[in-house]
Amino acid sequence: xxxxxxxxxxxxxxxxxxxxxxxxxxxxxxxxxxxxxxxxxxxxxxxxxxxxxxxxxxxxxxxxxxxxxxxxxxxxxxxxxxxxxxxxxxxxxxxxxxxxxxxxxxxxxxxxxxxxxxxxxxxxxxxxxxxxxxxxxxxxxxxxxxxxxxxxxxxxxxxxxxxxxxxxxxxxxxxxxxxxxxxxxxxxxxxxxxxxxxxxxxxxxxxxxxxxxxxxxxxxxxxxxxxxxxxxxxxxxxxxxxxxxxxxxxxxxxxxxxxxxxxxxxxxxxxxxxxxxxxxxxxxxxxxxxxxxxxxxxxxxxxxxxxxxxxxxxxxxxxxxxxxxxxxxxx
Amino acid sequence: xxxxxxxxxxxxxxxxxxxxxxxxxxxxxxxxxxxxxxxxxxxxxxxxxxxxxxxxxxxxxxxxxxxxxxxxxxxxxxxxxxxxxxxxxxxxxxxxxxxxxxxxxxxxxxxxxxxxxxxxxxxxxxxxxxxxxxxxxxxxxxxxxxxxxxxxxxxxxxxxxxxxxxxxxxxxxxxxxxxxxxxxxxxxxxxxxxxxxxxxxxxxxxxxxxxxxxxxxxxxxxxxxxxxxxxxxxxxxxxxxxxxxxxxxxxxxxxxxxxxxxxxxxxxxxxxxxxxxxxxxxxxxxxxxxxxxxxxxxxxxxxxxxxxxxxxxxxxxxxxxxxxxxxxxxxxxxxxxxxxxxx
Amino acid sequence: xxxxxxxxxxxxxxxxxxxxxxxxxxxxxxxxxxxxxxxxxxxxxxxxxxxxxxxxxxxxxxxxxxxxxxxxxxxxxxxxxxxxxxxxxxxxxxxxxxxxxxxxxxxxxxxxxxxxxxxxxxxxxxxxxxxxxxxxxxxxxxxxxxxxxxxxxxxxxxxxxxxxxxxxxxxxxxxxxxxxxxxxxxxxxxxxxxxxxxxxxxxxxxxxxxxxxxxxxxxxxxxxxxxxxxxxxxxxxxxxxxxxxxxxxxxxxxxxxxxxxxxxxxxxxxxxxxxxxxxxxxxxxxxxxxxxxxxxxxxxx
Numbered sequence: 001x002x003x004x005x006x007x008x009x010x011x012x013x014x015x016x017x018x019x020x021x022x023x024x025x026x027x028x029x030x031x032x033x034x035x036x037x038x039x040x041x042x043x044x045x046x047x048x049x050x051x052x053x054x055x056x057x058x059x060x061x062x063x064x065x066x067x068x069x070x071x072x073x074x075x076x077x078x079x080x081x082x083x084x085x086x087x088x089x090x091x092x093x094x095x096x097x098x099x100x101x102x103x104x105x106x107x108x109x110x111x112x113x114x115x116x117x118x119x120x121x122x123x124x125x126x127x128x129x130x131x132x133x134x135x136x137x138x139x140x141x142x143x144x145x146x147x148x149x150x151x152x153x154x155x156x157x158x159x160x161x162x163x164x165x166x167x168x169x170x171x172x173x174x175x176x177x178x179x180x181x182x183x184x185x186x187x188x189x190x191x192x193x194x195x196x197x198x199x200x201x202x203x204x205x206x207x208x209x210x211x212x213x214x215x216x217x218x219x220x221x222x223x224x225x226x227x228x229x230x231x232x233x234x235x236x237x238x239x240x241x242x243x244x245x246x247x248x249x250x251x252x253x254x255x256x257x258x259x260x261x262x263x264x265x266x267x268x269x270x271x272x273x274x275x276x277x278x279x280x281x282x283x284x285x286x287x288x289x290x291x292x293x294x295x296x297x298x299x300x301x302x303x304x305x306x307x308x309x310x311x312x313x314x315x316x317x318x319x320x321x322x323x324x325x326x327x328x329x330x331x
Numbered sequence: 332x333x334x335x336x337x338x339x340x341x342x343x344x345x346x347x348x349x350x351x352x353x354x355x356x357x358x359x360x361x362x363x364x365x366x367x368x369x370x371x372x373x374x375x376x377x378x379x380x381x382x383x384x385x386x387x388x389x390x391x392x393x394x395x396x397x398x399x400x401x402x403x404x405x406x407x408x409x410x411x412x413x414x415x416x417x418x419x420x421x422x423x424x425x426x427x428x429x430x431x432x433x434x435x436x437x438x439x440x441x442x443x444x445x446x447x448x449x450x451x452x453x454x455x456x457x458x459x460x461x462x463x464x465x466x467x468x469x470x471x472x473x474x475x476x477x478x479x480x481x482x483x484x485x486x487x488x489x490x491x492x493x494x495x496x497x498x499x500x501x502x503x504x505x506x507x508x509x510x511x512x513x514x515x516x517x518x519x520x521x522x523x524x525x526x527x528x529x530x531x532x533x534x535x536x537x538x539x540x541x542x543x544x545x546x547x548x549x550x551x552x553x554x555x556x557x558x559x560x561x562x563x564x565x566x567x568x569x570x571x572x573x574x575x576x577x578x579x580x581x582x583x584x585x586x587x588x589x590x591x592x593x594x595x596x597x598x599x600x601x602x603x604x605x606x607x608x609x610x611x612x613x614x615x616x617x618x619x620x621x622x623x624x625x626x627x628x629x630x631x632x633x634x635x636x637x638x639x640x641x642x643x644x645x646x647x648x649x650x651x652x653x654x655x656x657x658x659x660x661x662x663x664x665x666x667x668x669x670x671x672x673x674x
Numbered sequence: 675x676x677x678x679x680x681x682x683x684x685x686x687x688x689x690x691x692x693x694x695x696x697x698x699x700x701x702x703x704x705x706x707x708x709x710x711x712x713x714x715x716x717x718x719x720x721x722x723x724x725x726x727x728x729x730x731x732x733x734x735x736x737x738x739x740x741x742x743x744x745x746x747x748x749x750x751x752x753x754x755x756x757x758x759x760x761x762x763x764x765x766x767x768x769x770x771x772x773x774x775x776x777x778x779x780x781x782x783x784x785x786x787x788x789x790x791x792x793x794x795x796x797x798x799x800x801x802x803x804x805x806x807x808x809x810x811x812x813x814x815x816x817x818x819x820x821x822x823x824x825x826x827x828x829x830x831x832x833x834x835x836x837x838x839x840x841x842x843x844x845x846x847x848x849x850x851x852x853x854x855x856x857x858x859x860x861x862x863x864x865x866x867x868x869x870x871x872x873x874x875x876x877x878x879x880x881x882x883x884x885x886x887x888x889x890x891x892x893x894x895x896x897x898x899x900x901x902x903x904x905x906x907x908x909x910x911x912x913x914x915x916x917x918x919x920x921x922x923x924x925x926x927x928x929x930x931x932x933x934x935x936x937x938x939x940x941x942x943x944x945x946x947x948x949x950x951x952x953x954x955x956x957x958x959x960x961x962x963x964x965x966x967x968x969x970x971x972x973x974x975x
Contacts, residue, residue, distance in 0.1 A: 043527040044498075143617065157618035158391070187390035188554050192598035192614055214527055221602040258532035260557040262599050264584055265671025271539055271561060274532035280497050405868050432874040445865035449699050449887045455866075459873035492698055508869065 003031035003071075004208045005055070005093075005176055010068035012047070012054050012232075014284060022285045024050050024063065025232045029312075034175065035202060037209040039223035039240065041216045041255070045281040047232040048212045052178045055210070056095055057085045072176070091121040093176040094169040098184050100161035104153040110137075111149035114168050121172035136167040139204075141197060159190035163197070170201065180212045195222055216255045220244040225318075228252050231282055231292035234312055238319030248321040251277070251293050291324065299325050347515060347548050348379040348402065353411035353421075355394070355401045359623045367624045371397040373572035374411070379516070379565075384542070384549040386563030386580070388556060388595065392619050393569040395552045399518045402550065403435050404428060415516070433463050436509035440521035442501035446493040452504050453479075453489025459512040478507040482537060499530035506537065510545075518550045523558070535562060556599040560584050565655070568592050571622050571630040574649065578656035586668055588658040591615070591631050593669055609669060629661065637666055703891070706966035713962015719955035723948075727772035736766040738922040746938040758927065758941040759934045767927050768948055774923035775905055776952065778839050782904035785843025787897045790850025795889070797851070798858025799881050809855075812848050820845040821910060828916045835918040842907045846900060853896055857889035891967040895960055902956040909949050924949050 012025040025047045032038045040048045053059050055070060057077070070077050072092060077085065097103040105113060114133045118124040124132055130149070137145035140163040153161055162182060169177055179198065183191040199222060202209055213219050219226065219240070226243045228236040228251065236249040247253045257275030279296045289308040294300050303324045314320045355372040372394045379385040387395040400406045402413050404420060413421040420431050436459075439445040447455055453475050460471045476486045482503040493501060502522065509517050519538065523531040535558065541547060553559050559566055560580055567577040568591065576589040587593055590613070597609035615634040628643040629635070635642065641661050649657040660666070707713045736742060739762065747757040755764040797808040827841040861867060862885065870884050905924075911917060912925030913932065924945040931941035 043529055159618045187619070188556070189390065189594055189598045189615060190618060192610060193616070196610075216528075255529060258529050260535075260555075260561045261601055262557040262560055262584070262596070264596060264600060264605070266585060269561075273536045273539065276532040276536055277529040278533070280499060280530070400868075403872055405871060429874045429876065432872055435872065437869065437872050439865040439869065441865060445869060447866045447870075447884060447888065451698075458870060458875070462874045462876075462879065494699070495697055505869070508873070512873065 002033075002074075004034045004073060005032040005210070006069075006071040006074075007031070007051075007055070008069040008071065010051075010054065010070065011066045012050055012059070013064055013066050015062045015064065016285065020285075021064075021066065023232060023287065024284060025054070028068070028229075028232075028234055030227050030234070030237065032176065032208045032210060034208050035206040036225070037202065037211055037223045039211045039213060039219040039226045040229055041213055041219065041226055042229035043214055043281050045231075045283070046229040048214075048229055049180055050232075051229070052095065052180050052210065052212055055178060056089060056093065058089075087121075090117055090169075090174070091172040092174060093178065094172060094174040095178040095180065096162070096165045096169045096182050098181040100158055100165050100185065101153075103165055104161060106153055109150050109152055110156070110164050114164070114171050117168055117171040132171070133167075136171055137164075139170070139201065140164070140167045141193075142167075158186055159193065162186060162190075162194055166194075166197065166201070170205070170207070173205070174207060176208045176210065178210045178212070181214070182211075184214075198222070215259070216244070216252070217259050217261070228255070231287050233292055233309060233322065235293065235322045236320070237312065238316075242316065242319045246319075248315060248319070248326055249293075249323050250297050250299050250325075291322075299328065301325055301328075345380045346378045347381040347415070348550075349412070349414040350378070350398075350402060351376050351412040351414065353398065353401055353413065354409040355397050355406060356409045362624070369622050370394075370572045370625055371406075371622060372401060373625075375569075375572075375574055377567055377574065377577060379548055379550060381515070381548050382542075382546045383564040384551050384562055386551045386553065386559040386566040387569055388553060388559050388566060389569035390554060390619050392571065392622050394572040394622070395569045396520050398569070399437070399520050399550055399552055403437055403518055404432075405437070433459065433465075433512035434515045435518070436512065436514040436516070437518040437520060438502070438505050438509050438522040440525050442498050442505060442525065443493075445505050446501055448493055450492075451489065452491050452493065452496070455493075456489070456504065456508045456511050459508065463512055465512065474511065475507075478510055481510070481541070482507045483533075497530075498526055499533060502526060502530075502534050503537070506534075506541070510541065513545075514547075516548045516550065518552070520552045521554070522551075524553065524555070531558075538562075556584075556595060568595065571619060571625060573630050573646075573659065574657075575631065575659045576657065577649070578653070582653060582656050585671075586653070586656075588652050588656070588663045588666075588668055589631075589660050590635050590637050590666065594634075596669075605671065613669060629659075637662055703963075703966040707962050710962040710965050712958045713966065716955045716958025716960075716962060719951060720959060723772065723952055723955060724776065727769060727776060730769035730772075734766060734769055736763045738762060738766040738770040740766075742766075746934070746941075748938075749940050755944055756938065756940040758931050758938065764927070764941055764944055767922050768924070768944055771922040771924045771927055771945065772948065772952075774835060774921050775908060775925060775949070778835060778842070778908045778923065779901040779905040779952075779956075782839045782842035782846070782907070783897050783900040785840065786847045786850050786900045786904070787893060789843065789847035791854050791886075791893060793847070794851040794854025794856075795858050795881055795886065798855035799862060799877070799885065801859075805855075808851075812851050815845070816848040818845065820907075824907070824911060825914070825916060828911065833916050833918050835921045835923075838908060838911055838916070838918060841911075842904050846903060846907070850893065850896055850900065854889060854893055857892050858885055861885050861888050891963075895964045895967065898956060898960040898963060902953040902960070905949060905953055905956075924952075 007028060007030050010025060010028040013021040014024050016022050028051065030038065040051060042048050050063065054065055065078060077088065111130065111133050114136060115129045118129045118132050133149055134145050137148060142148050142160060142163050156164065183194050186194060198209065211219060211223060223240045225238065226240045227234055228249065230251050236243065236252045243252065247256055254275060254277040258277060260274060277296055282292060291304050291309050294304050307324060310322050310324050312320045312322045315326055353372055353375045356368040356370055359367045359369045361367065375398055387398060389395045397406060401408050408421045411421060412419045423431060456475045456478055457471050460466060460474060466474060475489055479486055479488055484500065484503055496504065523534050526534060542549060551563055563580050566580050566583050567574045568589065570591050576583065576587065576592045587596060593613040594615040597613040600606035600609050615636065617634055620633055628645060629647055632638045632642045647659045647661045649659045650663060652658050652663060741761040742763045743752055743757050743761050745757060745759050745761040749756040758764055793808050793812060797805045823845050824841040828837055831837045867880065867884055870880060908923065909925035909928060912923060912929040915929055917923060917926040917929055927945040928942060931938065935942045
């Protein structure tokens with residue numbers, strides 16, 4: 001199947017106060033096929049959100065794409081003029097944000113905000129637009145949409161607002177939906193509802209989803225593929241089942257081991273320390289050529305210290321890892 | 332709450348904190364002429380035994396944080412008792428209240444707003460010692476160094492300002508500050524929720540180690556059931572200002588009795604066919620309703636799949652269903668609890 | 675300073691933080707201030723004016739109240755900047771008058787801030803009835819026309835420089851009070867304040883040691899700007915003939931010579947320029963301070 005989105009050797013840097021270029025994302029490559037979900041996973045400071053903003057052409061002013069290509073349906077969107085790029089946003093690809101509280105304009109009704117997207121991208125207005133808005137609100141399972149269409153964001157709960165955000169993102173019938181931690185700010189029972197909704201909408205519309213999250217455990221079933229980012233570098237990628245079942249990079253293993261898992265129907269075992277990854281992600285500008293995870297890695301060997309970051313090498317079908325000790329870690 | 336007391340099998344001397352019918356209402360303006368109130372906490376009772384962890388789980392608006400902050404006397408208590416070491420601290424004010432504060436400390440959710448941006452880390456850890464006049468000047472400096480080491484930070488950290496630390500390190504500072512006056516009880520108000528998963532594990536391990544070493548008592552507030560299960564000895568589930576179910580952790584995850592607990596468990600269950608089945612049967616729809624002027628009847632009635640007429644009319648009381656296991660549901664006897672068959 | 679997503683901010687602050695630089699919030703603000711062009715220009719200009727008024731009298735020994743020559747002598751005669759309608763030296767007036775003008779500005783600003791901080795902090799910290807009463811008082815002073823009220827005070831208590839200073843302070847503290855109140859209310863609910871309270875801090879400690887240092891940056895910016903406003907105010911009062919006739923100030927020069935502006939422009943334009951430059955310098959410094967304080971420390975969690 002041909003890829004919908006292809007990112008090829010993307011490099012993003014930040015211009016520091018001294019005018020130096022500090023790498024933020026290094027040599028990132030991945031592809032998303034239609035109707036598939038790719039999860040970008042990593043701690044904060046790993047470049048997940050920056051990747052999303054780079055795709056949308058919305059990088060903050062100090063950040064620049066230094067090299068690489070982003071192909072959407074085979075078209076290089078980095079070379080597009082600003083006007084064409086703007087037309088793509090919302091129609092070819094759209095984004096939902098972490099904070100449904102701040103991502104909606106408080107001064108306009110829900111109906112106005114979704115209707116606006118319909119007007120821009122599908123030329124709909126008046127009664128036709130209202131009809132579409134109602135259909136969208138129904139699609140994101142908002143109860144009593146006839147009433148909610150004229151509500152202001154502050155009159156809705158957090159979960160409801162996130163549903164409105166999703167309706168807005170889907171209004172332009174995007175081929176790619178970027179979801180940046182869409183459930184982090186929501187309650188657990190609402191989180192489960194939103195994940196179910198995204199999965200269902202994907203089945204119905206065939207939209208590809210790029211899901212950004214820090215919770216590797218939670219995305220296993222939702223994502224077809226997983227890409228683990230660490231300090232702006234991809235350190236492991238592959239089919240999600242393979243990665244969750246047999247993580248090969250020490251960082252990925254750490255991420256899976258450090259979360260508590262709910263055990264139902266049995267008495268909990270007495271406390272055993274969670275597996276922790278000591279230290280923290282190296283800040284920007286403090287990342288050398290060697291493996292970025294070196295300082296936190298329990299398995300670090302001499303080969304890791306004396307060599308640059310290894311390239312992402314396949315170790316099984318649909319599973320690649322960037323680690324000098326991958327053979328030893330697997331054992 | 333006689334049933335509650337009757338079933339309390341623990342030795343009374345063991346109880347460090349006894350909260351009795353705690354009510355916290357905030358004014359919420361006027362509605363059609365009458366003043367209306369946010370019923371943040373609406374008659375909550377529980378006991379916390381020394382050296383154990385009491386977990387409170389619930390969604391936003393459930394009143395779990397307000398409960399904890401009311402116990403700390405950081406929000407005004409409308410009515411009820413908070414008995415800490417034979418004294419009702421809900422009635423204290425002024426100097427006696429300040430004196431009792433050293434025994435109760437808190438770690439907040441957001442490590443960025445929890446530290447004063449204009450004071451050095453060491454000074455902030457010292458603050459409780461200075462305020463309470465504990466030890467001599469050099470003793471205090473020594474204590475700060477020891478505390479930093481205990482939470483895994485180098486002594487140089489004392490001279491830095493909060494903005495120079497990462498989120499996880501700031502949370503370590505907050506823990507050191509809470510430990511400084513050698514409290515008996517520490518409230519952890521979503522203390523790891525704002526952190527990355529890898530850092531969460533570091534902080535949870537640290538809290539557990541400190542509890543072992545110092546025989547600390549925790550009130551641990553979280554929305555993460557998996558963490559609650561491993562971390563807590565006893566768990567209360569709150570919904571709109573009420574405890575709807577309370578039981579030892581071993582019990583509540585094995586045989587939950589309240590439909591809301593079922594929904595929470597369904598949402599947090601590990602992926603697999605059991606989870607799909609649980610979600611299909613028990614996951615509730617919609618969001619929690621507003622805590623302003625709630626209607627009479629069970630708070631959960633609007634989202635409860637098993638609600639009947641009596642649920643709309645009368646507020647259920649907490650009934651004992653097993654030793655130390657209380658459930659506030661009219662239908663707890665007749666509804667079959669979910670079976671957790673992982674195979 | 676760009677506004678970035680929260681996670682990036684942590685990183686950004688980690689980069690530009692090599693150990694050798696000052697790391698305290700005040701130190702960072704100072705560094706930011708010294709980077710802002712308007713702040714530095716303003717500071718230099720202000721320093722020049724202050725040094726001029728301090729050192730000037732020792733170099734240019736002419737009494738500003740003495741009649742040194744004929745009235746309306748143009749500049750570049752015996753008197754470098756000419757003489758006024760009584761024959762007093764304009765340059766001497768500028769040099770000595772600057773002392774009085776700047777002193778009035780500074781002291782009036784101090785009074786403004788002192789009253790504003792007191793009322794605003796009590797109001798914001800305690801809330802409730804205290805707040806209602808203090809806000810009503812603030813509002814009362816706010817709706818008084820300031821110039822008129824100051825004129826009444828000066829008329830009642832005589833046009834002495836001290837009366838004028840107090841009058842200016844008494845009419846301009848309301849905005850400082852509102853600002854302080856808002857800052858205290860914002861800070862009051864932050865977790866670190868609760869943590870201090872939980873550690874056993876008294877109300878006094880919370881107000882003076884915890885809230886005040888955090889509210890102060892915003893108050894300092896407004897105090898700086900208040901100096902400029904006070905200088906203009908003094909000028910305005912003197913212009914209306916309510917200045918202290920026994921102490922030379924820029925405002926007084928302006929007020930006394932305004933009738934003769936067509937005969938001797940220099941006696942009005944030079945003090946006018948002096949006021950303009952001083953107020954400009956102070957606003958530039960205030961802007962610079964504002965930029966220095968706001969970007970880093972106000973960041974969201």
